[in-house]
Amino acid sequence: MATKKPVKPTKPKPTKKTTQPTFWGKVKKIVWKTFLWFNIISVILVFVFKFVPVGYTPLMAIRAFEHNSAGKDMVCSHDWVPLSDISINLQKAVIASEDGRFLKHSGFDFTAMQKAFKSNNKGKKIKGGSTISQQTAKNVFLWQGRSYIRKIFEAYYTFLIEIIWGKERIMEVYLNSIEMGDGVYGAEAASKHWFHKSAKNLTKYDAAAIAAILPNPRKYKATNSSSYVNRRKNKIVKIMRQIGKLEY
Numbered sequence: 001m002a003t004k005k006p007v008k009p010t011k012p013k014p015t016k017k018t019t020q021p022t023f024w025g026k027v028k029k030i031v032w033k034t035f036l037w038f039n040i041i042s043v044i045l046v047f048v049f050k051f052v053p054v055g056y057t058p059l060m061a062i063r064a065f066e067h068n069s070a071g072k073d074m075v076c077s078h079d080w081v082p083l084s085d086i087s088i089n090l091q092k093a094v095i096a097s098e099d100g101r102f103l104k105h106s107g108f109d110f111t112a113m114q115k116a117f118k119s120n121n122k123g124k125k126i127k128g129g130s131t132i133s134q135q136t137a138k139n140v141f142l143w144q145g146r147s148y149i150r151k152i153f154e155a156y157y158t159f160l161i162e163i164i165w166g167k168e169r170i171m172e173v174y175l176n177s178i179e180m181g182d183g184v185y186g187a188e189a190a191s192k193h194w195f196h197k198s199a200k201n202l203t204k205y206d207a208a209a210i211a212a213i214l215p216n217p218r219k220y221k222a223t224n225s226s227s228y229v230n231r232r233k234n235k236i237v238k239i240m241r242q243i244g245k246l247e248y
Contacts, residue, residue, distance in 0.1 A: 075183030
């Protein structure tokens with residue numbers, strides 16, 4: 001008769017201890033995911049706006065809220081037109097007024113920033129030294145203000161639009177989204193508001209008048225202007241004569 005061999009008891013395999021993530025580990029994971037998704041979404045958004053007209057901006061929403069709070073009508077006059085339908089005079093006027101090195105720099109004019117920094121330190125009127133690219137990034141994607149956080153985001157979006165859009169698209173979006181009067185946005189709406197004509201029919205002096213009020217378009221007027229605006233307009237026209245063909 002066969003005898004049964006004794007069966008040796010098997011030792012249970014040691015189970016791996018699962019370490020619970022620490023509080024700071026969870027925070028780091030959340031920060032990393034937020035950073036990753038922000039970059040993905042922002043790049044997609046910038047890429048979309050390379051082809052799609054920007055119909056509404058944060059500034060328009062802010063101004064509408066301010067009008068409503070002040071008991072005014074929530075006016076938002078804005079008509080998107082392609083750059084080919086905007087007078088070359090206005091394109092030259094904003095370069096002469098806002099960013100003389102627009103076609104030469106890569107989004108940031110460090111010389112202008114340094115001059116603005118020195119001027120502000122001397123106690124003179126605060127200047128930003130922002131380029132057309134920076135202003136476009138701010139108007140389309142961000143809020144108004146002078147905080148360092150907003151400046152960091154502004155630099156990030158400026159870098160993106162310079163790479164993805166290029167100068168011609170930046171100028172097109174800029175001239176279609178910038179504030180050019182109280183509740184008036186973009187070249188076409190501004191041309192009709194101030195001069196009762198289309199943006200492609202603006203003369204040098206019309207364009208210079210609009211560019212002259214850009215530092216504070218809710219305070220200054222492009223027609224029946226103050227002596228300050230007229231001086232700026234005449235200066236802009238002189239600079240415009242020195243700007244050659246715009247090669248984007």
